[in-house]
Amino acid sequence: MLVQKLRQQRDLTDQEFRELLCCENNDEDLKQNADAVRREHYGNKVYLRGLIEFTNYCKNNCYYCGIRRANQKISRYRLTQEEIFSCCEEGYALGFRTFVLQGGEDPYFTDDYICQIVSKIHNQFPDCAITLSIGEKSYESYLAYFQAGAERYLLRHETADPVHYGKLHPAEMSCTNRQKCLFDLKKIGYQVGAGIMVGSPFQTLENIIADLRFLQKLQPQMIGIGPFLPHQDTPFRDESAGDLKLTLRLLSILRLMFPKVLLPATTALGTLHPMGRELGLKAGANVIMPNLSPTSVRKKYMLYDNKICTGEESAQCRSCTERRAAGIGYEVVTDRGDAKDFCKNS
Ligand code: 5AD
Numbered sequence: 001m002l003v004q005k006l007r008q009q010r011d012l013t014d015q016e017f018r019e020l021l022c023c024e025n026n027d028e029d030l031k032q033n034a035d036a037v038r039r040e041h042y043g044n045k046v047y048l049r050g051l052i053e054f055t056n057y058c059k060n061n062c063y064y065c066g067i068r069r070a071n072q073k074i075s076r077y078r079l080t081q082e083e084i085f086s087c088c089e090e091g092y093a094l095g096f097r098t099f100v101l102q103g104g105e106d107p108y109f110t111d112d113y114i115c116q117i118v119s120k121i122h123n124q125f126p127d128c129a130i131t132l133s134i135g136e137k138s139y140e141s142y143l144a145y146f147q148a149g150a151e152r153y154l155l156r157h158e159t160a161d162p163v164h165y166g167k168l169h170p171a172e173m174s175c176t177n178r179q180k181c182l183f184d185l186k187k188i189g190y191q192v193g194a195g196i197m198v199g200s201p202f203q204t205l206e207n208i209i210a211d212l213r214f215l216q217k218l219q220p221q222m223i224g225i226g227p228f229l230p231h232q233d234t235p236f237r238d239e240s241a242g243d244l245k246l247t248l249r250l251l252s253i254l255r256l257m258f259p260k261v262l263l264p265a266t267t268a269l270g271t272l273h274p275m276g277r278e279l280g281l282k283a284g285a286n287v288i289m290p291n292l293s294p295t296s297v298r299k300k301y302m303l304y305d306n307k308i309c310t311g312e313e314s315a316q317c318r319s320c321t322e323r324r325a326a327g328i329g330y331e332v333v334t335d336r337g338d339a340k341d342f343c344k345n346s
């Protein structure tokens with residue numbers, strides 16, 4: 001009943017969302033409907049995005065994150081411009097047509113430098129989409145990156161509730177600014193990705209419902225969700241990991257609410273469970289983001305403990321992804337997979 005209503009109306013009352021989210025009763029039904037809706041729009045296609053983690057320096061101190069500035073145990077690195085390009089070259093040869101440049105908020109990479117890197121990749125690989133994931137910046141900075149050739153931006157909102165936000169971040173960061181950044185990005189014309197960690201400390205079902213309402217307002221082209229996983233050198237080291245079933249349930253709910261959205265089966269989901277990404281695809285996800293970072297730095301980009309794919313080469317992750325998708329009847333495709341092709345009305 002509830003699942004059918006969600007599929008048809010793409011929305012429920014808060015009370016109905018609460019009922020869906022709280023329990024396992026509807027999980028099978030949710031999953032089947034989410035998979036069917038994904039198939040209506042995307043068939044069995046899984047889009048690839050090549051993730052290049054180019055700096056683990058970060059000026060922020062989020063309580064959950066392994067690369068927070070107060071973590072003095074990790075060894076910090078920055079890729080050179082040349083190293084970033086060779087990741088792109090390798091990725092291109094492996095069929096990637098989207099590069100995600102992700103990093104901590106690292107002032108060493110000034111706006112000019114980011115623009116230089118982006119425009120060089122843009123010129124060298126004109127058929128590729130460039131996605132940035134480098135945190136909170138000013139409208140002017142976002143605009144400059146966009147003009148240099150970045151078309152997409154990933155910035156999880158983390159939680160839409162200011163009180164919950166305050167429990168995950170030090171006072172110097174604000175929920176309001178985070179959300180402003182996302183609306184700025186949309187205004188500029190980026191394809192935007194928002195999202196949350198499922199089961200982050202102090203998260204309630206009410207928080208998740210607020211997240212759904214926020215996503216309805218923002219209408220992002222991508223929604224990145226994965227379980228919270230503790231990192232041993234953060235204040236949240238003793239907190240428990242997010243729940244697999246709740247993460248999958250939420251993926252399905254998001255697919256039904258936003259039929260055409262790009263929804264990754266995240267690395268965190270693959271870390272929580274050996275078949276996590278496959279389960280994510282079956283629950284409605286349609287994107288996988290294999291790692292293209294040089295193997296030498298992968299262990300240093302530990303946002304949480306036991307992150308997978310830190311010993312593999314890019315080519316290994318590429319073929320592993322293909323094999324895993326094929327194993328459950330999905331097909332990895334190498335086109336850019338633009339949300340705008342699919343999200344005409346959102
Ligand atoms: N567990 C799971 N996800 C995390 N992220 C950061 N730290 C963790 C963690 N400990 C996520 C955040 C961030 C994204 C890049 O990674 O949601 O936005």
Ligand code: FES
Pocket residue numbers: 290291308309312316317318320321
């Ligand atoms: Fe990296 Fe499987 S995707 S090893």
